[in-house]
Each structure stands twice: as structure tokens, then as C-alpha cells.
Amino acid sequence: MSNDTTAPSDTPDYKTTLNLPQTDFPMRAGLPKREPEWLARWEKLGVYNKLRSTAGTRTPFVLHDGPPYANGHLHIGHALNKTIKDMVVRSHQMMGFDARYIPGWDCHGLPIEWKIEEQYRAKGKDKDEVPVIDFRQECRKFAEGWVDIQRGEFKRLGITGNWENPYLTMDYHAEAVIAEEFMTFLMNGALYQGSKPVMWSPVEKTALAEAEIEYHDHKSHTIWVPFAAQSGAEGDLAQARVVIWTTTPWTIPSNKAVAYNPKISYGLFRVDATQDESWTAAGETYIFADTLAEEALGKARVTEFTRLRDVSADELAALTLKHPFAGLDGAEGFWDYDVPMIDGDHVTDDAGTGFVHTAPSHGADDYECFVKRNWIDRMTHNVGEESEFLAHVPFFAGQRVFDHKGKEGKANSAVIAKLVEAGGIIARGQVKHSYPHSWRSKAPIIFRNTPQWFAAVDRPLEDDLSTYGDTIRKRALTSIDELVKWTPVTGRNRLYSMIESRPDWVLSRQRAWGVPLTCFTKKGLLPSDADFLLKNAELNARIKAAFEAEGADVWYTAGFKEKMLDGIVDPDAYDQVFDVLDVWFDSGSTHAFVLRDREDGAPDGIADVYLEGTDQHRGWFHSSLLQACGTKGRAPYKNVVTHGFTLDEKGMKMSKSLGNTIVPETIVKQYGADILRLWVAQADYTADQRIGPEILKGVADSYRRLRNTMRYMLGSLGDFTEEMRVDAADMPELEQWVLHRLAQLDETVQAGYRNFEFSSVWTAIFNFATVDLSSFYFDVRKDALYCDGDTLERRAALTVLDLLFHRLTSWLAPILVFTMEEVWLERFPAEDASVHLTDFPATPAAWKNEALAAKWAGIRRARRVVTAALEIQRRDKVIGASLEAAPVVHVSDAALLATLASVPFDDLCITSAVALTGDAAPAEAFRLPEVEGVAVVFETAEGDKCQRCWKILPDVGSHSHAGVCGRCDEALA
The missing domain is CATH 1.10.730.20 (Isoleucyl-tRNA Synthetase; Domain 1)
Incomplete structure (x- = not known):
């Protein structure tokens, strides 16, 4: 028969007899325009509430929302976080759970208070002149506005949840429960007032938590300061001086010791020659770590020196030094005290001199050294809340480390100048290094000794929740290992190491917008006295009831103390605490007022999942764990899932200054929310995510x-x-x-x-x-x-x-x-x-x-050889379509040959015919190296083209319907 595929002019048009696909579903999605229509439809249907009302006996599954701050538009990290959460919730619902999701917002704390203060500053208004309740109401109103804005932005991304009734940390019930949880710390003995160095923001004038700190490059002064021996030195050490190195000259007035490490090799060094303008002189002797002596002496412009001998750890321990400002005129003996030499593992010979200037009021390691020796009474209180030297400090009173904008003040320069005057410096310089800054004001912070309220992590608690340990730390570490699954598993190690080494939790902040520390202290007593804190269950119940009715603002109303203490103790005998709680305590308490207290919370008050970014190992995961271990006895979660951060296409951190930020709104307007959601789904969110055009x-x-x-x-x-x-x-x-x-x-x-x-x-x-x-x-x-x-x-x-x-x-x-x-x-x-x-x-x-799968894997491998062979013929324009072919397929494996013969292999290859043979393939046959034993010889199909199915077959034209094959003739009948 002829291979002419042109239909005779009298052949009917069979197109209308085919079962061609028919749908109004458009290929162009038009998502930006159409997605809001579906959102409106879901709202009208009440999809989320309908799922809750028809849950029946389904097992509850609760993903507890880590609350974002209500203080700005969403960024791409918010979109990543909320979309991952949404996928978790929706997928578990469709797997048969009653998957509940209550969105929440963090409404207290510095981020919001700082915004109101910025507005005040722009208007030339003084925050301190505004009544505290009025100020708090402005903060509340500000937060309410942003909750509404962010809620709309989250919903636009297709996030499901109880949007009509979210949780807010500023709701009255939430504030009441946060206070109740704090009072549990009060009653079980975890709470105490102490004085220790904390990270302090001079700009924001408050203590900060580790989670509120970020690190940026900062240029600091460096000084090398010699301390002369006062006692304990014999022979050649009597005139020698121990040299320290520090990047915080302003802390020198608060020095109380010099630390060394017995494992480091130290030597006595004599200056033999110097350059001009050196603050040293030939014949002077100094003690350095051996590995650092040459560099330090070089900084001091010493050109020649001699190492005289080893200095042992015992000799160092016997030394008592003089403060560099000891005996200065006008100091009135302020620094005329002994400066002991103390050993410390934190001392290294990586940089500096091998000795560490120790000011226990301004450094964590320094403080721990003094706690270890029970020297807390030697702490200093020389620096105020604006990083200024207080009035009692000679020479430096009023000088600030950083000004109100976070720029360097005059304190460092003043201290260095006085050291030069006193002969207490041998070298100075500057170093650029990573330094802690407040992540809100972006200003550098200081370590400052202030009275603060702490939760003790190693103090045995007075409660009946000791299943997983009797201290917060033990309970937390046990929870991490025994009660929680970590995704990815590296999250376990990160949080475990943080909890294992963390100090006590600083609970107090010297701010206005937050839940107050609802406690009273007895006048005239010290924090260490047994009755310093008022512990009374009836009082706690009164406070909680007042907060439930009027919110935490009631704490600041006139006569509140008297009303609360009436009939319990004499109100005049007690002081009311007005610090507010660390905002991380607020969000850490959400397990109580959301998971425990709400009908749509978790039946056992424990979430199935907490899911946030990796920064929350030191943030919400961390604070929630500590808080719950103090009041609940265990972790408030069963799974902790962690995602990475968002980067630009080059892997750079997004920054407004670099101009590489992408906001969710832009993507949604251009592509639609589903494209943004698909970006989330495609990526391994446990690592950092790249996004860009x-x-x-x-x-x-x-x-x-x-x-x-x-x-x-x-x-x-x-x-x-x-x-x-x-x-x-x-x-x-x-x-x-x-x-x-x-x-x-x-x-x-x-x-x-x-x-x-x-x-x-x-x-x-x-x-x-x-x-x-x-x-x-x-x-x-x-x-x-x-x-x-x-x-x-x-x-x-x-x-x-x-x-x-x-x-x-x-x-x-x-x-x-x-x-x-x-x-x-x-x-x-x-x-x-x-x-x-x-x-x-x-x-x-x-x-x-x-x-069957194994059989069809073999069939598809053989099919690949055929389709690859036909593609060459199509490329070379020998054929236009695969139906023009009738290849001969040589198969050397008898079992595979039988398999191919058992199925309509020509239909699978989309050819009009296929000839299968076990004969050896000719050399010119087409082969694929990766598919052994299958070769293809191209042949064109014989017959005419069926005008309905387009197969080329010998029987076309021999049936009752013109120009069709037998199969199509039967279909037409």
C-alpha cells in the first residue's frame, strides 16, 4: 500500500468523533488576581472552623505559633516561617488529625516601646513626662494596629488558622497568666534578686538578653597596662610589673584583680633599649606570657629586651598588686586597695599579654571568678544606666562610654589620659573586632553590674514536679534528650550546649511596656534574707484576678499595693517592684495561656510542634524550655523543627543598604502567593534559603x-x-x-x-x-x-x-x-x-x-532505546512523527523479549508497528550504552495514514468508514 498520508478529498473530517480533552481550566493561572477570590470564598465557607466542628474523635495535632513582634510589615523570613507552618498544619489535617493552629503575636517589650519613643523624639516629647499608663496605652494601640496589618498579610499568603481569635501576649488573660507563671517562680524558690554584670544598652537604658544581641564590627581602644607589685614579691620580682591588655579601658577604674592561667608559660623580661617616645625605659622589668612578650614589647616601642627567667604559677599566686591609680592626688584613696592575682581557665595566650584585667562588675568570666571565691562584696557600682561614671568616681564622674545615640563617649579617652599621667600605660592602639550590639537600636552595649531579678537554673525547686529533675537545668537537659524530637537533629546539640553552660536567667527589664514583676520586697532587708520576698498564695490570687479584670496596667494605678496587701501584711512595710519581665518570659509562657487554657489548645498543654528559625535556639525554643521547666516540670513541646535564613541569589544576607531585599508583597503581586509557597516547598528549609528573580x-x-x-x-x-x-x-x-x-x-x-x-x-x-x-x-x-x-x-x-x-x-x-x-x-x-x-x-x-514494577522497569528501559532512535530520525527530518515509524527491535535477552511481546509495545513506543526479534542486531543498529542487549533498526511504517488516529497501517481504507483503520472503524460504529 502507498505511504501517501494525504487524505482523499472525499474523506470525512473525523475530528469531531474524537474524545479530545475539554476544560475551561486556563493554562495561564492569573494567581495575583484570582487568589483573593478564593480567600474570600474560604472565609465565607468558614473552612477552618468547619474542620474543627467536624473533627469528632480525630487525634488533636497542635503546631504552636512562635509569636512575631507586632511592629512592622512582613519580610521574606516571615513568609518562609508561616508557609512551612501552614504546610505542617494542612498536611496533618489531611492525614486524619484535628490540626489546630492559633496564630499569635508578641506585643510587649522593647521593639514596640522603642517605636513609641522614636515617635516622641521626633516630636521633641519626653517619655519620662508621660504618665506610665498613658504610655502603655500608646504601646498597646500601636501593637493592635500592626496585628491587624500583619494578620491581613499572613492571610494573603494562604495561611490557615484561627485568625478571628488569635493569641496576644497583651490580652488581659495572657497578662494574668504570665504574672501567675512568674509568681510560680516566686513560690518555688527559683526567683532571687542579685547584683551581677548583665548586657546593658546605654541607649535603651535596660538590661538585654542574649537573644536581643547581634554582633557587628567595632573599633575599640587597646591598652597595655602594668600593675606594680604591692606585696608577695621577692628578689627580682619586687620591681617587676605584671602587664594586662584590654579593649575596654573604661573598665580599668573598676579593676579588682588580675587573672593568670597556671598552664601558660610566663617569663620575666628586661627592657634593654627603646625607640623615642616609648612609655618604657631601659632596665624596667615586666612579666608576660612567653608567646606574647615579643609582640607586646614591640607595641611598647621596645627594640631590645632580654628574657631573664621563668616565672612560676606559685610566684604569681603569691603576688598582690597595686591598682594603676593607687595613691593619685585627688583620688582620696579610692583605688588604694589590694589587687590579688587569681588563677582562671578563661585566660589564654592567644592575644594580649597572658594576663586578664579583672573587673567583676563588667564581665561574665570576671564575675564568675569572684563568685567562685565568695568575693561578691568586692563588686563595684561605678557606672550608671547611661554608661556614665557615677558621681562618686574620682576624675571620671559623668563621662560616658557611649552617648545616647550609641557613639563613643569620652570615658575611654579620659581613662587612657589618666593612665598616661599616672605612668600606668606602656602602649596603646586600636583593634577592629566583633562586638555585641542591641539588635533594636543597633548601638553597642556594655557589661554593667546592676541589681536585677534572676531565675536560678541550678537551685532545687520547691515543687512536686521532679520527674525529670529538681532544677530547671536538669529538667531542660532531660527534656532535650528524652522528650523531644529534633528536625534537623543538629538542633538538639545546639540547644543542649546552650542550656548546659548558660548562667541564671535575667528576668527583669527597666522598661515600661510589659508585664510587671508582680512581687513585693520587705523594707530594711537584704535580698539574701529569708523574708525579703513576700510569698503568699492569697496575694497571688488577688493579683491574677485584678489582671484578668483590668490587665497589667492596674499594677501602676494609685493604691494598688495597699489594696492587694490589705489584710495580708502591712503595706507600708513593703516595696512594690516596677521592673517589667523579659519579653522572652512572655512568649515562653504561651504554653500556659494558649496550649493549656484554650479549648482549641493542646489536651495535655504540650504542643506537637514548635517551628522557628535557627536563631530561636537562643530565643523562643530556649526561653519556652526554661520557663516550662520552672512551672510545668518539662519541655512544652514534642517536636522542634528549625529552618534557616533567607539570602539573596548570590548567598548574601539581605540588607536594605545592599538593595537586595525582597518582600513577600512584591512576589505576591507579580507571581501570586502559590509561587512563593512553591519556592518554600522546593527548597531544603533546614539550610539557608536563596531567593531572587x-x-x-x-x-x-x-x-x-x-x-x-x-x-x-x-x-x-x-x-x-x-x-x-x-x-x-x-x-x-x-x-x-x-x-x-x-x-x-x-x-x-x-x-x-x-x-x-x-x-x-x-x-x-x-x-x-x-x-x-x-x-x-x-x-x-x-x-x-x-x-x-x-x-x-x-x-x-x-x-x-x-x-x-x-x-x-x-x-x-x-x-x-x-x-x-x-x-x-x-x-x-x-x-x-x-x-x-x-x-x-x-x-x-x-x-x-x-x-509488575520490575517487569515494567525493563519495558521502559527498552522503550528508551526506541524513542532515542526515533528522535534521531525526527531530528534529521526523515520522519515528522513517531507514528511514521515501524522499527525493528533486536533483543538479546530471551526473557525481556518475551516481556516485550506480552504487551502492546508499538503503542508504548507510539509507533504504528514494532517488529521484535531475538536475532543479532546489525552493526549499524542504534544502541544506548546504558541499556545493554537492545538495538533498534529504523524502518518506516507500511500502509496509509488513518485519518482519525493517524497511525499508518496496511488495513486503512478497507473498512466501512472511509480512510480509517479497523480500530477506528469499530469506534465509529
Whole structure:
């Protein structure tokens, strides 16, 4: 027969007889415009509340929201965080849980108070002249405004949750419970008032927590200061001086000791010659660590020196030194005290001199050295809240370390000048190094000794919650190891090491906007006295009731102390504390007023998941753990999931100054929220995430490919009815293989969702949709779907498409919340329908068939050789379509040959015919190196082109309908 494929002019047009896909589902998504319509629809349906009301006996699953601050528009990190949380919540709901999500906001604390102060400063207004309750009300109003703004921005991202009733740390009940939790610390003995160096912001005039600190490069003064021996020195050490090095000259007036390390090798060094203008002279002797002597003497402009001998640790321990300012005129003996030499493991010979100037009021290591020796009475109080030297300090009174804008004050220069005058310095310089700054004001901080309130982490608690230990630290470490699963597991090590080495928790802040420390102290007593703190259960109940009724502002009303203490103790005998709680105590207490107290909280008051960025190991994960261990006896969470930070496309940290920031609103307006959500799902969120225009283009391309898959299914299923459904056991092998893949995928998807591994879920589904379906199954079955009549193949294919539709749409719904709703409604447009009201379909275990899968793996390998051979012929324009081919396939393996013969291999290869043979392949046959034993010889198909299905077959034209093959003739009948 002729190979002429041109239809005779009298051949009917059979296009209308084909079952071509039909759907109104658009290829162009138009997400920015259409997503708000679905949001409005979900709100009208009340999807979240409907799921709660129909939960029945489902097991509750609670992801507890770490509260963002209500003080600005969302950034891309917020979008990453909330989208991951949303995927967790939605996927667990669809896996059969009652997945609850209560959004929350942190409303107290410095971030908001600082904003109000900035507004005051802009107006020339003095905060201290505003009544405290009025100021607090302004903070509350500010927070309320941003809660509403951020709520709208979060909802626009498709985040589900109880948006109508979120939790706010400034709600009256929340403030009452935070106070109650604090009073639990009071009653169980964890609370104490102490005086120790804390990180202090001179700009914000308050103590800061470690989580409120960030590190930036800072240029500091460096000085080398010699301390002369006062006693304990004999022979050649009598005139020698011990040299310290410090980057904080302003702390020299508060020096109380010099530390050394017995493990370091020290020597006595004599100056033999110097340059001009050196602050040393020939013949003077100094003690240095051996590894640092040359560098230090060089800084002092010493050109020649001699190492005289070793100096032992015993000799150092015997020394008592004089302060460099001892005996100065005008100092009135202020520094005329002994400066002991003390040993300390924190001393190194990496830099400096091998000796550490020790000011216990201005350094953590310094302070611990004094605590170890019970020398707390030697602490100094020389520096005030604005980093100024107090009035009692000679020479330096009023001089500030940093001014009100965080710029360097005159304190360092004044101290250095006085050291020069006193002959107490041998060298000076500057060093650029990483230095702690407040992450709000961006200004440098100082370590300052102030009276603060602490929670003791190693003090045995007076409660009955000792299952996991009798101290906060023991309970926390036990919880980390025994009660919590960590994703990724590195989070466990990070938090464990932090808890293991952390000091007591500084609870107090010298601010106005927060929950006050609801306690009273007895006048005339010291913090160490037994009755210093008033402990009374009835008083605690009164305070909580007052907060429930009027909020924490009531603490600041006139006569409140008298009202609370009436009938319990004499109010005049007690002072009321007006510090406010560290805001981390607020958010750390959320397990109590959210998980424990709300009907939609967690039944046992313990969340299934806490999920935040890696910075929260020192933030919310940390404070929640400490707080709950103090009042609940264990961690408030079962899983802790951690994500990385967002970077630009080059891996740089986003910064407004660099101009590389991307805000969620911009992405949503250009692409739609689903593209942003897909960016989250594609990436391994446990590492830092990169985002930028090129990356988003790639995400959008993946989205379009997936959307095309869904569109094809919708079009093909247009005429599917339940009467067409075919049982799995009766399906052709190809459909049974698809069901096997669905069973495999179901396991992968649900395991991924259970383990919070969204990138594995997306990758598995996307690869299945594009490789197994679009590039193979859909391609092969188009012929049967379009051209067959009521055949088993067509009905089985439609049944599989229906099963695919339900699974792919629901599996992807937690990720592409808007698109999968669109897909679902295109097929099921009922007024009350929503994919988000469904569960993942149950997948029969019988669908798994490993033997069939192995067989079809061999078939697909052989098919690859055929399609690759045909692609060369298409490229060379020998053929235009694969249906023009009838290749000869040589198969050396008899078992594989039999396998290929058992299936319609020509249909699988989308050719009009295939000849299978076990004969040896000729040398010119096409082969793929990676597929052994299969070779292809190209041949063109014989016959005419069927004007309906386009196959080239010998029987075309020999049937009752003109120009068609036998199969199509039967379909037309």
C-alpha cells in the first residue's frame, strides 16, 4: 500500500468523533488576581472552623505559633516561617488529625516601646513626662494596629488558622497568666534578686538578653597596662610589673584583680633599649606570657629586651598588686586597695599579654571568678544606666562610654589620659573586632553590674514536679534528650550546649511596656534574707484576678499595693517592684495561656510542634524550655523543627543598604502567593534559603509544568462517570503499574509530610507528574483516550486519571493551596466544596506490585532505546512523527523479549508497528550504552495514514468508514 498520508478529498473530517480533552481550566493561572477570590470564598465557607466542628474523635495535632513582634510589615523570613507552618498544619489535617493552629503575636517589650519613643523624639516629647499608663496605652494601640496589618498579610499568603481569635501576649488573660507563671517562680524558690554584670544598652537604658544581641564590627581602644607589685614579691620580682591588655579601658577604674592561667608559660623580661617616645625605659622589668612578650614589647616601642627567667604559677599566686591609680592626688584613696592575682581557665595566650584585667562588675568570666571565691562584696557600682561614671568616681564622674545615640563617649579617652599621667600605660592602639550590639537600636552595649531579678537554673525547686529533675537545668537537659524530637537533629546539640553552660536567667527589664514583676520586697532587708520576698498564695490570687479584670496596667494605678496587701501584711512595710519581665518570659509562657487554657489548645498543654528559625535556639525554643521547666516540670513541646535564613541569589544576607531585599508583597503581586509557597516547598528549609528573580522564574516554570499536568487530567475526565470505573484487578498492566507507582508515592508523600520534609514531597510528586505521567503514561494513553470507543483500555485509563486526580490534588493542597482549590472546583463546583475539607484518599495496599514494577522497569528501559532512535530520525527530518515509524527491535535477552511481546509495545513506543526479534542486531543498529542487549533498526511504517488516529497501517481504507483503520472503524460504529 502507498505511504501517501494525504487524505482523499472525499474523506470525512473525523475530528469531531474524537474524545479530545475539554476544560475551561486556563493554562495561564492569573494567581495575583484570582487568589483573593478564593480567600474570600474560604472565609465565607468558614473552612477552618468547619474542620474543627467536624473533627469528632480525630487525634488533636497542635503546631504552636512562635509569636512575631507586632511592629512592622512582613519580610521574606516571615513568609518562609508561616508557609512551612501552614504546610505542617494542612498536611496533618489531611492525614486524619484535628490540626489546630492559633496564630499569635508578641506585643510587649522593647521593639514596640522603642517605636513609641522614636515617635516622641521626633516630636521633641519626653517619655519620662508621660504618665506610665498613658504610655502603655500608646504601646498597646500601636501593637493592635500592626496585628491587624500583619494578620491581613499572613492571610494573603494562604495561611490557615484561627485568625478571628488569635493569641496576644497583651490580652488581659495572657497578662494574668504570665504574672501567675512568674509568681510560680516566686513560690518555688527559683526567683532571687542579685547584683551581677548583665548586657546593658546605654541607649535603651535596660538590661538585654542574649537573644536581643547581634554582633557587628567595632573599633575599640587597646591598652597595655602594668600593675606594680604591692606585696608577695621577692628578689627580682619586687620591681617587676605584671602587664594586662584590654579593649575596654573604661573598665580599668573598676579593676579588682588580675587573672593568670597556671598552664601558660610566663617569663620575666628586661627592657634593654627603646625607640623615642616609648612609655618604657631601659632596665624596667615586666612579666608576660612567653608567646606574647615579643609582640607586646614591640607595641611598647621596645627594640631590645632580654628574657631573664621563668616565672612560676606559685610566684604569681603569691603576688598582690597595686591598682594603676593607687595613691593619685585627688583620688582620696579610692583605688588604694589590694589587687590579688587569681588563677582562671578563661585566660589564654592567644592575644594580649597572658594576663586578664579583672573587673567583676563588667564581665561574665570576671564575675564568675569572684563568685567562685565568695568575693561578691568586692563588686563595684561605678557606672550608671547611661554608661556614665557615677558621681562618686574620682576624675571620671559623668563621662560616658557611649552617648545616647550609641557613639563613643569620652570615658575611654579620659581613662587612657589618666593612665598616661599616672605612668600606668606602656602602649596603646586600636583593634577592629566583633562586638555585641542591641539588635533594636543597633548601638553597642556594655557589661554593667546592676541589681536585677534572676531565675536560678541550678537551685532545687520547691515543687512536686521532679520527674525529670529538681532544677530547671536538669529538667531542660532531660527534656532535650528524652522528650523531644529534633528536625534537623543538629538542633538538639545546639540547644543542649546552650542550656548546659548558660548562667541564671535575667528576668527583669527597666522598661515600661510589659508585664510587671508582680512581687513585693520587705523594707530594711537584704535580698539574701529569708523574708525579703513576700510569698503568699492569697496575694497571688488577688493579683491574677485584678489582671484578668483590668490587665497589667492596674499594677501602676494609685493604691494598688495597699489594696492587694490589705489584710495580708502591712503595706507600708513593703516595696512594690516596677521592673517589667523579659519579653522572652512572655512568649515562653504561651504554653500556659494558649496550649493549656484554650479549648482549641493542646489536651495535655504540650504542643506537637514548635517551628522557628535557627536563631530561636537562643530565643523562643530556649526561653519556652526554661520557663516550662520552672512551672510545668518539662519541655512544652514534642517536636522542634528549625529552618534557616533567607539570602539573596548570590548567598548574601539581605540588607536594605545592599538593595537586595525582597518582600513577600512584591512576589505576591507579580507571581501570586502559590509561587512563593512553591519556592518554600522546593527548597531544603533546614539550610539557608536563596531567593531572587532568577530563582523565582525557575519556580514559576515548575509551576506551569505541574499546572499543565492538572489541566490535561481535567480535560480528559470531562466525560468520566462512575459507570465507567474499572476494578484494579481488571485493568491492563500499564494501569496497574500506575497504581503501583501511586501506592509508592502515597508512602513517600505521607512520610514526607509526617517528617516535615516538604522538598521530598514536592520532588516526588513533581517527578512523577512530569516523568511518569506527562512524558510516559499520558503520552502513551492519549491514543486510547482520544480514539477508542468504549474499550477496557479507555475506561481503565479514565479510572486511573480519576484516582490520580484525587491524590495529586489533595497531596499538593498543603503546598499550592490556591491552585489545588481551583483544580478541585473545576471538577466539583459545588457551592460548599473545597479540597481543603477533604483528606488524603486511602490507597489500597493491594496496588503495590513489585514484580509488575520490575517487569515494567525493563519495558521502559527498552522503550528508551526506541524513542532515542526515533528522535534521531525526527531530528534529521526523515520522519515528522513517531507514528511514521515501524522499527525493528533486536533483543538479546530471551526473557525481556518475551516481556516485550506480552504487551502492546508499538503503542508504548507510539509507533504504528514494532517488529521484535531475538536475532543479532546489525552493526549499524542504534544502541544506548546504558541499556545493554537492545538495538533498534529504523524502518518506516507500511500502509496509509488513518485519518482519525493517524497511525499508518496496511488495513486503512478497507473498512466501512472511509480512510480509517479497523480500530477506528469499530469506534465509529
